[in-house]
Every structure is written in C-alpha cells, then in structure tokens.
Amino acid sequence: MARFSADTRQAAWLGFSVWTLSCGLFVLPTWLGAGALPARFLEHVAVLYVVGIALTTLVHLAAVRVRQRAIATKLVAMFLAVAAAAVVLGVADFLASWWLRLAPGDDPFALVAKTLNNIVGYFWLYGLIAAILVVIQVNRTVRERERELADARAAEIEARALAAKAEAAASAARLAALRYQLNPHLLFNALNAASSLVVTHRNEQAEALLAKLSAFLRQTLVTDPQGTVTIGQELATIETYLDVEAVRFGERLRVALDCPPELEDCLVPGFILQPLVENAVKYAMAPTRDTVTLRITVAREHDDLVITVEDDGDPAKVADVRPGTGVGLANVRQRLEVLYGARGTLRAQPLPHGFRASVRLPLATQPTTLRAEAG
Numbered sequence: 375m376a377r378f379s380a381d382t383r384q385a386a387w388l389g390f391s392v393w394t395l396s397c398g399l400f401v402l403p404t405w406l407g408a409g410a411l412p413a414r415f416l417e418h419v420a421v422l423y424v425v426g427i428a429l430t431t432l433v434h435l436a437a438v439r440v441r442q443r444a445i446a447t448k449l450v451a452m453f454l455a456v457a458a459a460a461v462v463l464g465v466a467d468f469l470a471s472w473w474l475r476l477a478p479g480d481d482p483f484a485l486v487a488k489t490l491n492n493i494v495g496y497f498w499l500y501g502l503i504a505a506i507l508v509v510i511q512v513n514r515t516v517r518e519r520e521r522e523l524a525d526a527r528a529a530e531i532e533a534r535a536l537a538a539k540a541e542a543a544a545s546a547a548r549l550a551a552l553r554y555q556l557n558p559h560l561l562f563n564a565l566n567a568a569s570s571l572v573v574t575h576r577n578e579q580a581e582a583l584l585a586k587l588s589a590f591l592r593q594t595l596v597t598d599p600q601g602t603v604t605i606g607q608e609l610a611t612i613e614t615y616l617d618v619e620a621v622r623f624g625e626r627l628r629v630a631l632d633c634p635p636e637l638e639d640c641l642v643p644g645f646i647l648q649p650l651v652e653n654a655v656k657y658a659m660a661p662t663r664d665t666v667t668l669r670i671t672v673a674r675e676h677d678d679l680v681i682t683v684e685d686d687g688d689p690a691k692v693a694d695v696r697p698g699t700g701v702g703l704a705n706v707r708q709r710l711e712v713l714y715g716a717r718g719t720l721r722a723q724p725l726p727h728g729f730r731a732s733v734r735l736p737l738a739t740q741p742t743t744l745r746a747e748a749g
Contacts, residue, residue, distance in 0.1 A: 382434075384510050388562075389430035392503060395566055397423045399573040421470040422463070429459040433500060434507050441511035452508060456500040463500075464493035495572040498584055502568055505591050506561045561587075567621050583621050590614045602738075605672055605681070606638035612651055612670065619655055626665045627655075633672040640672075640679050641738045643709055649702030650683040650731045658687025658729065678717070679737045686728040703731065710735060 397419050405411055436455035440448045468489040564587045571580035590611065603611075609631060616629050651668070658666045669684045703722055710718030714735050722731040 385430075385434040385437075385507055388503065388506060389427045389434070391562075392499070392565060392569060393423050393426040393430070396426070396499070396569045396573060399570055403574075418470045421466060425463055425466045429463055429500070430503060433459055433504050437504065437507040437511050441508075441515055448508065452504045456497060456504050459500045460493050460497035463496045464489050467492055495577070495580075498580065499569060499572060502565050502584065502587070505588075506565065509561070509591075564618050564621070583618065586614055586617045590618060601644060602641040603644045604638060605633060605640050605642050605679070608642055608644070608647055609633060609670065609672075611645070612647055615648065615651065616655075616668070619659075623655075623659055626663070627659060628665060628667040630667060630669045632670070634674075637672050637674060637679070639739055642679070642681070642733075642735065643713055646706060646709065646733060647681065647683060649706050650733070653702055653731070654683060654685040654687075654729065658685040662688055664688060674737060675734075677737050678734050681733045682730060683732075684725070684728060684730040686725075688727070706733065 400422070401411065401416075401419055433452075433455050436451060440451045443451070468485065471485060471489075564583065568580050568583050568587075571577070571583065613629075613631070616627070620627055647670070651670070654668050658668070666685055666687050669682070671682045671684075673680050673682075703720060707720045710720060710733065718733075718735045720731065720733050722729070724730075
C-alpha cells in the first residue's frame with residue numbers, strides 16, 4: 375500500500391489536477407450565466423471527470439509499459455494510447471449527453487458533429503498528458519541508471535582503470551539527467567493553458583501553444599546530451615521555450631537576443647542555456663506583475679565564447695530568493711567542467727536591478743566530444 379513510486383504519485387496528481395481544472399472551467403460559464411447548475415448537467419460533468427481520470431491512468435500504464443522501448447516504438451504506442459483515450463472519452467461524452475440531455479426535437483447529427491470536435495480536443499489534451507508522463511518515465515529510467523552506476527562504482531573502487539571508466543559513465547549519466555530535467559512548472563502551466571483554451575473553444579490559440587510545446591519537447595528528446603549544437607540552434611530552442619512562457623506572462627515578458635551572424639555556427643553543449651533562462655523566468659518574472667526584459671547576448675572574447683543571460687527584475691521582490699547557487703546553475707557548472715575543464719566556467723551575480731549569468735567556454739566550430747578521462 376505504501377510502495378507507490380514517485381512517478382506514480384506524480385501521474386495520479388497530474389490526472390486529478392488536469393481533470394479538476396478542466397471540469398471546473400467547463401462548469402464555470404454555466405454557473406455564471408444561469409446562477410445555478412442543473413442536476414443532469416452535473417451528472418454529465420461527473421461522467422467526464424471519472425472517465426477522464428480513469429483513461430489518464432491507462433495512458434500512464436502505457437507510458438510505464440514502453441519506457442524501456444526504442445523511441446519509435448514508444449511514440450507509436452503512446453499515439454495509439456492517446457487516440458484510444460480520446461475516442462473512448464468522446465463516446466462517453468456522446469452517450470452521457472444523449473442519455474441525460476438530448477431533447478426529442480434535437481438534431482442527432484449535430485450532436486455527433488459536436489462529439490467529433492470534442493474528440494479532437496480530447497486528443498490534444500491527452501497528447502500533452504502523455505508527453506508529461508513520458509518525461510516522468512524517462513526521469514525514472516535515468517534515476518535507476520544512476521543508482522546502478524553508483525553501485526558499480528562502489529564495487530570497482532580498487533581497480534583504477536575500472537574506476538576511470540565508471541567516472542566517465544557517471545558524467546554521461548549526469549548530462550543525460552540534465553537533458554531530461556525539464557522544468558515541471560513549464561509543462562503543467564502549458565497544460566493548464568491549453569486546457570483552458572480548449573474548454574473556451576479558442577482552438578487556434580490552443581493549437582499554436584501545443585505546436586510550440588511539441589517542438590520544444592521534440593527537441594529535448596532528440597538532442598544528444600553529450601553532443602553539441604550550434605548557438606543558433608540553442609537560441610532557437612530557447613525562443614520556442616519563451617514562446618510557451620509568453621502564453622502565461624503575455625506582454626510582461628520582453629526578450630532581446632543579440633548574436634552576431636558570424637558566431638551562429640559556434641558550438642555549445644545542448645540545453646546549456648535552458649537552466650539559466652528558466653532561472654530568470656522563475657525568479658524575475660513569477661514574483662512580480664511588472665514588465666521584465668530578458669537579454670541574451672553572445673560575444674567573442676579572444677579564443678572564448680561568452681554567453682550572457684541577464685534580466686532586469688526588481689531585486690526587492692526576489693530578495694533572499696535567488697542566491698545564484700540553485701540546482702540548475704550547479705548543473706550548468708558541472709557540465710562545463712566535465713566538457714571543458716578549467717576553460718568552462720559559469721559566473722552568476724546579482725545586479726542593482728536584476729541578475730546576470732555568464733557562460734564562458736572555448737570557441738569551437740567543429741563537434742567536440744566528452745572528456746572521458748577521470749579527474
């Protein structure tokens with residue numbers, strides 16, 4: 375009874391919160407318009423709530439079942455699970471509407487057309503839920519591999535060569551963990567925003583948001599955590615992430631990117647800027663209602679590439695909240711040290727108005743490899 379894993383508890387919380395929010399948003403317009411909620415209307419909502427949570431559980435079980443499979447198999451299986459869940463919920467919605475609410479004079483074809491439209495909305499909603507569940511399972515896999523790696527390292531302490539190999543593998547595992555360490559607030563906020571847009575029939579905005587989030591998740595899944603990308607690709611991924619956050623913050627979030635064209639082909643570790651930008655959004659944007667400008671600049675200094683992420687958040691509203699030594703910044707420092715040794719550094723410091731984080735690494739235009747030698 376007490377042996378539920380952390381990812382199972384996360385999935386249960388996700389299903390409960392998503393369907394509570396969705397059904398709440400579905401009920402709210404009727405309650406505000408009529409001032410009362412008919413009993414049959416509430417029975418209809420209860421059917422959607424119970425069936426929606428049950429199907430979320432089945433999608434979670436599908437994610438658990440395929441978490442060790444190849445990416446192609448995983449994508450096909452999750453697509454089928456999402457499609458099946460959307461159809462089943464759409465049919466349940468149709469039957470509940472017919473049994474509880476359809477008057478003798480209503481057009482049944484109109485109800486069928488509405489059901490098909492609802493199935494499309496449910497497909498998008500379950501698709502986003504499935505993406506989050508897959509990320510949860512990937513995190514679980516990474517944690518399991520890290521534990522296995524720790525056990526192997528403890529057993530190989532006496533052999534110097536084996537210890538060096540274990541250290542290299544541990545570095546790879548830490549980089550992989552950082553790759554999958556997506557900010558859960560981004561996923562949950564995007565999911566809630568998409569749910570609100572679908573319920574209020576703003577389908578075009580919901581599709582635009584889901585397309586941006588899908589692009590960000592796809593880039594996260596396909597990027598090699600031990601490899602490099604061009605600074606142009608890294609900035610494009612950051613822009614996609616900020617587009618998703620812009621749905622939450624609107625015009626209060628201003629972004630300024632400054633990268634000379636001649637530096638766009640320089641190579642950097644994939645997702646090296648993601649924790650820095652998330653740090654700025656979390657601590658500069660979230661605590662205030664003021665407009666905040668986020669600046670990302672790329673410059674060359676001798677044989678080094680310097681990337682700066684700076685915000686002008688109000689320090690009075692984030693005092694004692696952002697000391698500059700969080701998990702995200704620590705992970706960036708660790709990756710830079712593993713990849714570039716003493717030449718890879720991160721400097722983070724508060725400003726009179728805002729915060730600045732600067733990454734310095736060797737200037738390179740050819741793929742680099744992970745340093746395999748032990749420290």
